[in-house]
Amino acid sequence: MRERMKYMRKVYAHRGASGYAFENTLRAFEKAVGIGADGIETDLQLTKDGVPVIIHDADLYRVTGMRKFITELTLEELRELNVGRNRWKRLFGKPVMTFREFMKWANAAGTPPLNLELKETFLDxxxxxxxxxxxVKGYPDVHFSSFHYPLLMRVKQTDPGAETALIATRKSRWDQLGVYESADGFHIHKRLWSGKYLNAIEREGKFARVYAVDGTEPFIPKPESFIRGWITDFPDAVKKAMQKGS
Known part of the structure; x- marks a missing residue:
């Protein structure tokens, strides 16, 4: 029973419940918990002075309106900016959360499972x-994902027991997935839901999570056994879709 519960499929709220609130904000994370998401997926970038912060883009223009890269600003400079969909929402918005602030929230919110995506600024x-x-050592349920395999290697060097997942693309080495020894599993876009990619993961004996789902996908109710979870902007809709297969 314990093993079955350990690998029960979880629904992760993508950048928080970003279908309902602006991505990677406290409001999005709180909304995710409020509508029953099993876990939280979020993104980590580094500022000029090396502080991990919760934001998806290295280019700040889309979320702050400033034409700067995050590596050009110190944390103090970054905190002068608010995030939002447009200039009016930014006017009343909040600054980017630091990773420390996010973890403080997560612990206070009941330690939901976390998917921490390490972004490109960590490469340097x-x-x-x-x-x-x-x-995050000692946090009850956390794993690391990245498009950048060297970052997962570094995770494993630091903590061999940490769970890792490579965010795979069509350009990944699907005929030789074994080369990704430091990846315990793979995260794939729903566009890769096909025999070619699923069979490759299954042959390797690894798990997968699927992102960009919204609850309308026909495979959600009864997916392959190695599918460990879903990553979505709409966790409530995906949980409802899962119930159709029970």
Whole structure:
């Protein structure tokens, strides 16, 4: 029973419940918990002074309106900006959360499972990966994902027991998935839901989570056994779709 519960499929709210609130904000995370998401997926980037913060884009224009890269600003400079969909929402918005603030929230919110995606700014400062991994040591349910395989290697070097997932694309080495030894599993876009990609993961004996689902996908109610979870902007809709297969 314990093993079955350990690998029960979880629904992760993508950047929080970003279908209902602006991504990677406290409001989005609180909304996710409020509508019953099993876990939270979020993104980590590094500021100029090496502070991990909760934001998806390295280019700040889309979420702040400033034409700067996050690596050009210190945390103090970044905190002067608010995030939002447009200039009016930014006027009343909040600054980017730091990773420390996010973890403080997560612990206070009942320690929901976390999917921490390490973004491209960590590539030039791999020592920051170690800091993040050690910071969540002891958190009850957390795993690391990334498009960048070297970052997952660094996670495993820091903590061999940490769970990792490579965010795979069509350009990944699907005929030789074994080369990704430091990836315990794979995260795939729903567009890759086909025999070619699913069979490759199953042959390797690894798990997968699928992102960009919204609850309308026909495979959600009864997916393959190695599918461990879903990553979605609409966790309530996906949980409802899962119930059709029970």
């Amino acid at each position: 400062r791999p020592e920051a990966v170690e800091q993040v991994v050690l910071a």
